[in-house]
Amino acid sequence: PTTNAMRTFLLLGLATSAHAAEMTQTLDGAGTTNPSPWFWQTMNNLEVRIQGPVKATYRAVGSTTGQKEFVGSTNGFKALNAFGAGDIPMTEARYKEVTVTGGRQMVHVPFILGAIGVFHSVPDITEPIKLTSCLLAKIFSATINTWDDPEILAINPSLTYKGAILPVHRVKGSSSTTGFTTYLNTYCPDDWKEDGRPMGQGSTIVWPASEAAKEGSGGMSTYIRDNDGAIGYIDAGHGHDNNLDEIALKNLDGTYLTTTQALAAGGVGDAAAAALKPGGDGSIPADPTASFAAVSLLNQPGENTWPITMMSYLYLNTNLTTMNGGTAGLLMAFVEMLLDTDGQLLAQEKYSFAPLPQSVLDYNTQTLNLIKLPSDVQTYTFEKDTKPEAGAAPLVISDKRRSYDNLAVSKLELDVKALEKTTNQLSASVASVPHYEHDPDETFALACAALAVAAVTMVLSIFLVCLVATGRSGGPVSKELGSSKAGAGAPRVNADPFEASPPDIAHDAGLRRSHCGASPHPLRRATKKSPSEAEPPLPCPLPHSLTLRPTNPPHGSSVQLSFVRSAPETSGRGRAGLSPPPRCHAPPCPAARRAAHSLPAP
Numbered sequence: 077p078t079t080n081a082m083r084t085f086l087l088l089g090l091a092t093s094a095h096a097a098e099m100t101q102t103l104d105g106a107g108t109t110n111p112s113p114w115f116w117q118t119m120n121n122l123e124v125r126i127q128g129p130v131k132a133t134y135r136a137v138g139s140t141t142g143q144k145e146f147v148g149s150t151n152g153f154k155a156l157n158a159f160g161a162g163d164i165p166m167t168e169a170r171y172k173e174v175t176v177t178g179g180r181q182m183v184h185v186p187f188i189l190g191a192i193g194v195f196h197s198v199p200d201i202t203e204p205i206k207l208t209s210c211l212l213a214k215i216f217s218a219t220i221n222t223w224d225d226p227e228i229l230a231i232n233p234s235l236t237y238k239g240a241i242l243p244v245h246r247v248k249g250s251s252s253t254t255g256f257t258t259y260l261n262t263y264c265p266d267d268w269k270e271d272g273r274p275m276g277q278g279s280t281i282v283w284p285a286s287e288a289a290k291e292g293s294g295g296m297s298t299y300i301r302d303n304d305g306a307i308g309y310i311d312a313g314h315g316h317d318n319n320l321d322e323i324a325l326k327n328l329d330g331t332y333l334t335t336t337q338a339l340a341a342g343g344v345g346d347a348a349a350a351a352l353k354p355g356g357d358g359s360i361p362a363d364p365t366a367s368f369a370a371v372s373l374l375n376q377p378g379e380n381t382w383p384i385t386m387m388s389y390l391y392l393n394t395n396l397t398t399m400n401g402g403t404a405g406l407l408m409a410f411v412e413m414l415l416d417t418d419g420q421l422l423a424q425e426k427y428s429f430a431p432l433p434q435s436v437l438d439y440n441t442q443t444l445n446l447i448k449l450p451s452d453v454q455t456y457t458f459e460k461d462t463k464p465e466a467g468a469a470p471l472v473i474s475d476k477r478r479s480y481d482n483l484a485v486s487k488l489e490l491d492v493k494a495l496e497k498t499t500n501q502l503s504a505s506v507a508s509v510p511h512y513e514h515d516p517d518e519t520f521a522l523a524c525a526a527l528a529v530a531a532v533t534m535v536l537s538i539f540l541v542c543l544v545a546t547g548r549s550g551g552p553v554s555k556e557l558g559s560s561k562a563g564a565g566a567p568r569v570n571a572d573p574f575e576a577s578p579p580d581i582a583h584d585a586g587l588r589r590s591h592c593g594a595s596p597h598p599l600r601r602a603t604k605k606s607p608s609e610a611e612p613p614l615p616c617p618l619p620h621s622l623t624l625r626p627t628n629p630p631h632g633s634s635v636q637l638s639f640v641r642s643a644p645e646t647s648g649r650g651r652a653g654l655s656p657p658p659r660c661h662a663p664p665c666p667a668a669r670r671a672a673h674s675l676p677a678p
Contacts, residue, residue: 099129101402101454103410106135107142107161108251109292110190110311111388114427118413122406125477127470132406139163140249140279143170146391153178158399158407160391163190163251165368183443184368185390187414188423189344189430191312192255192384193335195320197300198223198237204324206231206332209383213260213267215307216243217275218284223305237305244288244299244308249279252293255386256309257281259374312339313428327383328375335382343380344430348387350376352435364443365394397450405454409473415440
């Protein structure tokens with residue numbers, strides 16, 4: 077009976093676990109790395125603000141991989157994830173694989189705008205370095221190799237750095253590479269050549285062998301930061317987060333500006349608005365299900381428009397009727413959280429993206445209305461302001477639900493921002509200090525002096541460590557009393573362990589043992605005095621001055637040190653004319669110590 081009961085209990089537990097697993101709603105996506113922190117935060121909010129169990133994940137694997145996994149050529153041309161994401165439109169070839177080979181209908185849903193900036197590490201600059209698309213083409217094709225090239229100095233007369241230019245590019249498939257190379261190939265094709273060979277465009281190209289190659293925006297940022305004279309293309313958010321200096325690029329209207337200036341002036345959003353206008357260069361198609369392969373936001377007109385603007389897209393199937401109802405509901409809720417006012421503001425303020433203009437948001441509404449959802453879809457609603465009772469419903473995503481982790485992370489992020497602000501202010505203050513040019517010989521002499529001081533300090537430290545060690549273990553530590561008359565022939569008294577500490581040091585004109593309550597030091601002549609005139613017990617005296625010198629050179633691990641105190645001139649008082657030591661008031665020592673360390677009379 078017991079065995080049957082346990083078996084039943086285990087079966088019930090397994091059934092309950094399986095039921096719980098079935099009840100957990102999941103959402104999975106993959107693609108571009110640039111907005112991944114924003115995606116992860118939004119998914120975390122989704123999990124926390126929903127009443128039931130939810131698991132949402134996003135693999136930051138790059139735009140090219142995101143497209144391939146949405147195509148699903150190894151999966152019967154079925155998407156491997158609920159959605160894909162990329163900073164570039166689906167290529168024409170992959171679009172045909174989805175629509176023709178796979179028989180699916182897809183849409184592009186723009187969700188954010190980003191700027192590809194060009195960042196550098198040229199030292200000692202006083203203003204942004206200006207470059208054009210053709211100068212960038214010559215730099216990254218290894219035609220221009222130094223920062224003092226006449227073509228660069230022609231538009232940067234205050235640039236004094238003469239070092240080598242160190243270009244760095246992305247490896248593997250990268251939407252940043254696609255945008256950057258398309259920009260150079262389209263607007264300066266004659267200069268975008270290596271020894272006459274066209275460099276071309278795409279997520280991967282053949283770069284000059286002399287250039288560095290790094291993976292991801294993080295690898296690019298690290299290389300630029302660590303190498304003077306480096307230059308590379310990175311999405312603006314990563315470049316700003318790493319406090320890198322930025323190139324001011326010339327846009328189509330002839331304005332030189334950085335991504336920081338363009339974002340502040342709305343110049344990134346202007347590029348998307350321009351591309352949405354019918355008949356424009358690289359315009360967005362009126363039919364959301366059409367191919368977006370020709371869509372481009374590069375070099376759009378406008379005084380403050382950023383020339384290398386990228387639009388990021390969600391890749392979605394229009395027919396989701398076979399998708400799990402819970403997953404379909406989470407997908408639509410996730411898309412809404414990205415596109416609503418709070419989501420766009422989060423992307424702008426925290427992750428340095430540019431929000432979509434209203435014209436593109438209206439276009440997205442038209443696109444999302446084309447999606448067919450499963451019959452059992454779980455449709456979520458949102459609670460922004462408190463809705464009594466209604467906000468507690470199962471399918472409500474409530475802003476009133478938070479987690480302590482979210483709260484703690486938010487506080488830490490604010491603290492980090494405050495520290496970064498303070499650090500930047502201090503760096504600016506240091507940079508404003510006039511630079512002092514050191515003479516090489518002087519610098520070498522100062523370095524040698526510093527090494528000498530360090531060596532002396534180390535030797536003294538070793539002496540002091542040995543002193544403490546031997547003093548505590550009762551080792552050979554000695555004290556030497558000397559005066560202007562006694563000289564080197566002054567008597568020495570072997571020290572006990574306690575006399576290695578500062579209170580047990582030769583003091584003023586006489587060497588006193590700190591017995592803290594014992595009779596006066598035996599080296600002083602006893603005089604006949606009445607009981608009322610007798611000297612009180614000696615407290616622990618403190619030294620006025622002290623000189624340390626080794627009594628023997630340290631040839632081994634054993635070191636002897638002597639305490640030498642120069643005595644004042646004789647004044648006819650006490651033995652050899654020495655003045656009596658002043659009184660002090662240290663607490664008495666334990667009786668055991670006084671007994672153990674009494675000295676015989678001389």
